[in-house]
Amino acid sequence: MSISGNSSTNKDTVGYLDRVSSEASLDDKGRSALSPPDGGWGWVIVSSSLITRVILSGLQSSSGFFYLKFEEKYHQSAALTLWMCTLPGVLRTVLGVGMCLVFSPSVIIVNQYFSKRRGLANGIAGSTFGAFLFPAAIEFLFEFYGFFGAFLIQSGLVLNIVVCGSLFRPLLIEQNCKRKSRQTTNPEPSLKREQGYVECCNKSHFVNRCCSHSNIKNILVDYRFLSYIIAVALFYVSNQSVYAFIPLLAREVGIEGHNSVYVVTATVFFAGIGRIFYGAVNDMRFFRRYKIIVYNVLMVSTGITYLILPAATSTFTTMCVLYSIYGFMTGCIISQKSVIMVDIVGVENLVNALGILLLFQGVGSCVGPIISGYITDTSDTTSGVIYFGGICTTAGAIIFSTANVVHWIKMRRRAKSGNDMSITSRNLIV
Template identity: 25%
Template sequence: MAKVNRARSTSPPDGGWGWMIVAGCFLVTICTRAVTRCISIFFVEFQTYFAQDYAQTAWIHSIVDCVTMLCGLGFALCYSPAIAMVGKYFSRRKALAYGIAMSGSGIGTFILAPVVQLLIEQFSWRGALLILGGFVLNLCVCGALMRPITLKEDHTTPEQNDVRGTQKEDFKRASPYSPLTNKWAQTCLCCSLQQEYSFVLMSDFVVLAISVLFMAYGCSPLFVYLVPYALSVGVSHQQAAFLMSILGVIDIIGNITFGWLTDRRCLKSYRYVCYLVAVGLDGLCYLCLPMLQSLPLLVPFSCTFGYFDGAYVTLIPVVTAEIVGTTSLSSALGVVYFLHAVPYLVSPPIAGWLVDTTGSYTAAFLLCGFSMIFSSVLLGFARLVKRMKKTQLPFLAKESDPKLQLWTNGSVAYSITRELDQKDGESVATAVPGYNPT
């Protein structure tokens, strides 16, 4: 097989082939996230055909989302690498690039929602799934667009190269039957994993990870139950599918406009705040949903929820990159999307159980709303505490005795106490003749 030549660059090109990467990621999000969202349209068909309740039927959507985020299976082999590649090719216009790439989810939902409803009416749910499967084969084309790139921060230092070269020579000298070979391999593997996933010990990343769990719990059930809820309040099948289309097209606007806005100089340093605001506002939308029981009221809800859903989805990779850096972005995104798996698995069935138990959607929607609001509040509180600590450190440094402070210069720590004492001695010697400070 011919060797693949890696494109080399000292910094992200912010253009060029990067726009092809964005196009590939755009199509990936259509084939993965948009198709997954259309399961909501299949929900009533599955429930009727298999004669199951809400909780049992919800497992279909839950397992699809969970496997995508949890394993290296199916959509996961395309979704996470495509998103990471966008971060490799863009720095200055990263939020805009992610906004365009992630808007594929909204565009796909806008187009596929009425199409899927039409396919179900014409070919039944089995034929509709078969046609969607053929459409998803376009992921093979997307994979062909992903050209590797080596950035400046990806280059190893000369010391690391020497160490790795020495390890390779030691491995070549070692006999393949030597018991030390396996031990050496295990040690190198542990060191490599420790270096690659060292970001999981960062306090900022831990807070982000916890908030993602609550955010993922809240965002998933709507795409399963929006169509069934609309049908339960008297909306027709075509109108319910139209709500999903609205949700998708406004999602696009949220992706692109929020990406463009947060790339502006005035908001670039507030991407973290924009992310938590978007998550919190989606939670508030959830709290209002049980009161909206007609199509004219559900349309504004779909617009509002879709916009802020697109906004925070765009900013997830950006916020993650700000915390862990570009070098560890691929691994960090893998962890972040992995954390989506468990909430995606359990939240739709839990919401379905609440609907079966209470006979209404109110409890399910309220639980999702409070979960997303808590995720936003947690991030805001963590950022506030961090800023308070930063402002207190200089104040405490000024209040403390300067003679007891230590400064670090490289690996050498020294005190200025002796220097101040010598200056005091010199001043006394000047004032008192014959005084010797020693």
């Protein structure tokens, strides 16, 4: 009795959603109401996401100064102190608390509002311009306000994220607001339709929960996605540790005082340049087909740059130049993670795919500082940490590249055999 009742309820729900969504799917000009607008309120979303990530990235890129302050105050081992500095990132990506409640929505909602300009929108939102000011500002706060005063002021700064989050308007509500503003002559039908959308959203939540489990299974059997999350995990094994060790590396080569702050500032600044530049390039018609290939090349190049850094950074000038190059390439890689995921699994699976990616990213962020700290404690030098990061990043890039080569070969064979007429030149690359 109850089983048949639940089946009937599910059918009624799905039927209701089909009827309401069919009415909601077209606007006054017959276009899809939930299609990405590629502009409009989307640029407000991009601006809010940018400010949010500037604050988060600025604090993370200053982990090297936090490391020095924690070491000075608590006198613990490098492994424990470094893990303590990267703990916020671990909580974000493994447990889904703290910064994850801000970062994940800021990524997803930008991709929902943009399609043709998705690369540029993600590049701007993830550019973190302004984050390069944080290292010098945080050094100033610790110098003039002390240990607890500096953290208190930073806490107040982070609260500004609440204002940015209030501007993250879901796409369905945005489209409904536009429609409501155009229907001023007959408000009653508009009100009824608005109520229908609310009911649709409530009932669609039930259906989405039923479909989510199967979507995750489909994502996890995609070997390209699996290779990508492994590559990202290996990349993050060392990425946060490098930022934490820049002041220490500077001190080892005789760079003292505010000069180490300038090295971190240059790294973060060019990371922002790289995010916007690569986002704009990805949206160009010529590069659109080859974005995953270029992404693979960037990951390999970043791994090689890691291996060059310790031997080539003997002076302040060379250190600034090489770390600027490193920041530029890592900015390119980080800013387009969601774009690459959309190309692999589709925008409809982005929410689940991003959650899985952040889990693996968190594992790398959790394990990396412990290993990096152990290397520093046993070798009394930070060069080993950079070499370790280069090996991990290069290994991840090779894994992801291999999966893409296998995918390309399979697509070529299917295209030549003529079994799948839907295969296009774009599929062969992407």
